[in-house]
Amino acid sequence: MRPQRRLLYPTLAGLLAAALLLLMMTQATPRLAPPDESGTLRVASRNAATTYYLNRHPQAVGPEHDLIQRFAAAQGWRVEWELFETTAEVLAALEGGEVHLAAAGLTHLPSRDARFARGPAHTEIVEQLVCHRDDRPLPRRVSELAEVEVRVTAASSYSERLRSLVNAHTGFRFREDPRNTETLLAAVAEQDVECTVADSNIVRMTRRHFPHLEVALNLTAGEPLGWYLPDDQTALAAQARQWMASAAGETARAAMRQRYYSHIGEFDFVDLRALNRRIDERLPRFLELFLAAEARTGMPADLLAALAYQESHWDPAAVSPTGVRGIMMLTRNTAASLGVDNRLDPAAAIDGGARYLADRHRRLPDSIPEPDRTYLALASYNIGRGHLLDARELARELGKDPDSWADMKEVLPLKADRRYYPRTRYGYARGYEPVHYVDRIRNYLDVIGAALDAERSPPGTATPSRTGILEGPAPAG
The missing domain is CATH 3.40.190.10 (Periplasmic binding protein-like II)
Incomplete structure (x- = not known):
């Protein structure tokens, strides 16, 4: 008897199962729920000084970080950050639908426009x-x-x-x-x-x-830097462009430029080469004194080091023609008020200068946010509290914000303008000097802070980028 042959005809259920399996195998990664639905905006960026980094507290800061946070806040969303090492990795995450948006210092290019939805531009670069x-x-x-x-x-x-x-x-x-x-x-x-x-x-x-x-x-x-989104997020891209073009977006861009770039002046090779050399040769002699002063006053050690570099280039025997002296260049009267008997003793001078800066900082109104509060305290250290109070009152008269360092940079020089200083309590002052003084300290702070971060990190560990901003002093003690 011949064995019966079994004919294997596909059933309808089998065909449906195969089609479903094929669909599951070929289907692209599911698109993220829109932030309007989930309440969360997922953003890809790089860890770098011009994008996103952690400061000394640590807190997330950076030009791209600040713009994204303001955009998301305006929509009522929270932000989840995905950090990558390279641009290639950022673009891969964007193409794979892992994020809603990439904010990583990306140049707007025709080739990228063909792959992604183009978001708003915010910075012009070369x-x-x-x-x-x-x-x-x-x-x-x-x-x-x-x-x-x-x-x-x-x-x-x-x-x-x-x-x-x-x-x-x-x-x-x-x-x-x-x-x-x-x-x-x-x-x-x-x-x-x-x-x-x-x-x-x-x-x-x-x-x-x-x-x-x-x-x-x-x-x-000249080319624009800006954001990119997956090609299926055109509505979100339009929403981001609309926000960036609004008054709120312009305010955010102005705040970003002021916070991260305004203090970086023309490149001075001689000055910066000397600073980097002295970080290696001089700073180690005084670092423990700056750290001890931070512990006593709450003023950050890198800020105190930057202030001392501006004053004396870390020369404890420095003397100026006007009579200020020492590593912190204290006047005789200021030193006496602080109980500093020997201004040429670096331990006493650094401690006294830190306490003086902390006093300038503490006596400002609590309403002033950081980092503006610290910049105003530095200006007071330089020009004196009376002249700073004059400038704050003048700012109010001119419709400026006396709590904003950006506005005070415009008002302080008016203390040398005969149209304005006669009506102030303390009269004439070279008000342009504290503006340059604070900018130079901020510039030095970026370099010194990054060097100290590298020094404190264990061998073989990566240090987060620190070239950007002071977020304010740590609490005393």
Whole structure:
């Protein structure tokens, strides 16, 4: 008897199951619920001074951080941050639908516009070729690029820029590198890499730590940095653009520029080279004294060190023609009021200067937020409390905010203007001096704070970027 053959015909249930399995295998990752539904905005960024980083408290700060927080607050959303090392990783998270938005110092490019929904722009930058100033001759024209080795972070706007030059200029080659832009700039400073490309805002911040970096040439005339969103988030992209173009968005951008960039003046190679050298050679002699003063007064050690550098370049025997002296350059009367008998004794001077700054800080109204409160205390340290109070009253008369350092930077110089100072209680003062004084201290603070963070970190551990902002003193004790 012949065995009966079994014919395997697919059943309807089997076909449906196979189709469902195929659909599940090919279906893209489910889209995140819109923040209007979930109440949460998921954002991809990089840990860097121009984007997002943790300060000394630690608190999250940074230019992109502040803009995103204000945008989300205006919509009533909370923010969840996803941090990545490189631009390539940020874009991969965006393309994979892991986040609603990328805010990572991204240049708006046609190639990215084709892949993602374009969000609002917020900062204008120039892409710059950066080399070590001791490497001569540096390329000063695009036609000279074939003579140098250039490495740039992979999948970046810099790669696109340089590819166009490869096509146009025979002999020029560049290499993509998995490291981020800040790490490549450090490698150029150490002369491990000949040249790299970076956005001008990154270069401005980084050169203060590595003064031997030099901008060889600008590769662009100006391009916008801004946000990107997945291509299915066009409604959210439009919502973000509308907010950034509003009065609230303009206020947020102005606050961001004031907080992170306004104190960074023209690059001074000699000054910053000297600062970085003295951080190694002089600061270690006084670091324990600054830390002890922080413990007693609540004034941060890096702030006190920056103040002392501005006053004396950490020279405990410094004497000025006007009679102020010591590492904190105290006047005779101020020293006497603080019980400092010997202004040339660094321990006594640092302790006295810290207590004096803490007093300036404490006597300001509680309504003044940080970091403005600390900037005003520094101005008071420099010009005197009476003149600062005059300027605050003048600010009120002029419709300015006396609690805002941005407004007070405009009002303080009026203490030297004959149209204004005669009607103030304490009269004439060189009010432009505390403005420059505070800006220089903020600039020094960025460099010193980053150096101290690196010094305190255990070997082999990564230190968060610290080049940005003072968030205010730690509590005393």
